[in-house]
């Protein structure tokens with residue numbers, strides 16, 4: 001289940017919601033079952049077809065400062081585009097349903113569950129992934145704090161925890177361990193490294209704000 005905060009963030013990224021895009025797909029499905037223009041539908045993807053029948057949408061965005069322009073299936077999630085098309089595998093696919101936070105990245109500085117974000121929603125926006133958090137060889141204070149506090153075991157959830165932790169501090173939601181636990185509740189850790197994670201975020205908050 002997505003949290004209200006995740007839903008707000010994901011729906012606010014652009015005027016185009018996941019529901020809007022799926023409605024578009026449904027309209028094509030209606031055409032198919034009614035037999036209207038079935039020949040055109042059979043050629044979906046053909047660039048010579050009218051725009052309304054194409055399945056790819058041009059999307060241009062920046063990832064970790066680098067501009068990318070891709071023709072994307074409108075059903076592609078941001079997570080799949082990052083991992084499969086851009087080779088940025090730091091964001092992890094845990095549940096693929098907005099329930100675990102392993103896929104957390106920043107869109108224009110706000111944390112989102114990238115598995116629940118359609119890539120077409122990020123047109124002309126700035127994406128930051130765990131790969132873009134450090135400054136060269138200098139780790140971000142949150143990355144260093146996770147190391148210092150041994151805030152991981154298997155590490156699968158860690159990129160998402162770190163990206164969410166950075167956002168948590170920037171949102172000024174890291175004022176106490178209780179507040180950190182509340183605002184990090186969308187990021188699950190199957191290894192139960194929560195004490196270290198909370199301590200790391202509290203520590204990093206001091207470094208980031210200092």
Ligand code: FES
Nearest residue numbers: 094095096101115
């Ligand atoms: S993989 Fe996105 S929330 Fe679990």
Ligand code: FES
Nearest residue numbers: 153155189190191
């Ligand atoms: S460190 Fe293993 S899931 Fe969090």
